[in-house]
Amino acid sequence: MRILAVEDDATLRTIVQRSLNESGHHCDAAATAAQAAYLWRIQVFDAVLLDLGLPDGDGLRLLRDARARGDRTPVMVLTARNRTDERIAGLDAGADDYLGKPFDLNEVEARLRALIRRRMDVSDDVRVGRLRLDRRARRLAIGDQALELPAREFDVLWELLTPPGRVVSKQQLSDKLSGLDDALGMNALEAFISRLRRKLAGSGAGIRTLRGLGYLIEEEAA
Numbered sequence: 001m002r003i004l005a006v007e008d009d010a011t012l013r014t015i016v017q018r019s020l021n022e023s024g025h026h027c028d029a030a031a032t033a034a035q036a037a038y039l040w041r042i043q044v045f046d047a048v049l050l051d052l053g054l055p056d057g058d059g060l061r062l063l064r065d066a067r068a069r070g071d072r073t074p075v076m077v078l079t080a081r082n083r084t085d086e087r088i089a090g091l092d093a094g095a096d097d098y099l100g101k102p103f104d105l106n107e108v109e110a111r112l113r114a115l116i117r118r119r120m121d122v123s124d125d126v127r128v129g130r131l132r133l134d135r136r137a138r139r140l141a142i143g144d145q146a147l148e149l150p151a152r153e154f155d156v157l158w159e160l161l162t163p164p165g166r167v168v169s170k171q172q173l174s175d176k177l178s179g180l181d182d183a184l185g186m187n188a189l190e191a192f193i194s195r196l197r198r199k200l201a202g203s204g205a206g207i208r209t210l211r212g213l214g215y216l217i218e219e220e221a222a
Contacts (some may be wrong), residue, residue, distance in 0.1 A: 001116060002176050006062070007078070008054050016049065022130045024063070024138050024151075026177070033057035040066060044175045047075050047112050052079040052090070060093045067094035074115035078103060116162075121183040128164045129204020133157075142203045146212045150185070152177070156192045160207065160217040169214035201203045205212040 003020055005027055005123050009015040013029050020027035028043065030036035033054045040048065041061075052059035063075055073096075077090045082100030090098050096115050099108065113124070113135065126133040130143045140147040140157065149157065155177050160168055170186055178184045193215060206220040 001030070001112060002044065003049060003112065003142070004036065004039055004043070004049050005049045006033075006059065007027045007049070007051045008032065009051075016069070016108075023109060024154075026155075027054070031055075033059065033062050036062055037065070040071070040073075045078065046176075047074045047115055049079050049108070049112075050075055050079075050095070052081055053076060060090065062214065063090075063093050063095060072119070074112075074119050076108070076111060076115065080106070081161050125162060128161070128217055129206075131203045131205035132198060133161050141218045142200075147195075147199065152188075153192050153196055153199075156189070157196055157217075160198070160215060164217050167210055167214045167216050 003025055005013060005016045005020070007016060008031050009095075010031070013031060016184075017027045017029045020172070028039055028045075030039055031054075032165070033056050036048075036050075036054075040158075050059045050063060054062075059077070064074070066075075075095050076097040076099060077095045078099050078101060079090075080085075081090075087098045087100075097111050099111065112134045117124070124135045126135065131147075132141045133139075134141075140149065140154065156173060159173055159176055170189055173189055174184045174186065193207055200206065204220055205217060208216045208218060210216055
């Protein structure tokens with residue numbers, strides 16, 4: 001998942017970002033409302049973790065602005081404001097989930113997975129042909145044989161399987177998998193797709209190119 005963590009406390013922000021990155025996600029972080037607004041507009045995120053007490057504004061205003069422009073990115077509020085009326089205000093402003101501080105990072109990740117499943121209608125166990133993705137364990141297999149992939153190839157395949165059967169444009173893949181200082185260019189993306197096709201041979205799952213549209217993973221005819 002590509003996640004934006006908005007948190008003004010430097011220690012907590014670093015802990016959350018490191019934990020999510022070590023779990024295999026891509027986490028960008030912002031310390032202020034202005035930084036968060038900028039990143040939220042230029043980058044596609046799967047979810048946003050949002051603190052409310054920011055030094056230059058209220059996180060709820062940031063959330064309301066995003067919803068007003070039609071942005072439906074799942075948002076989990078993480079805040080010390082945990083009274084019932086404050087939780088209601090956050091949910092009414094457009095939050096999808098609300099968790100008070102202090103929180104457990106494992107619970108945060110579990111709730112993020114649940115938000116993505118609900119938003120994209122995907123399950124933790126995805127199968128195309130003999131190819132299987134276990135989202136919870138972040139493991140790929142062909143039949144009973146584990147499929148080990150370099151990180152970038154894994155990320156490309158993950159996006160194509162979220163969920164399978166939909167067309168994903170090259171630009172969407174590039175935007176989702178590029179870091180702020182590590183852009184994924186189109187030539188590199190095409191190379192990853194080529195290598196993945198070879199590694200999926202015999203799995204019953206194939207990556208099809210739809211000219212001018214993007215890529216689609218689907219079950220191959222027997």
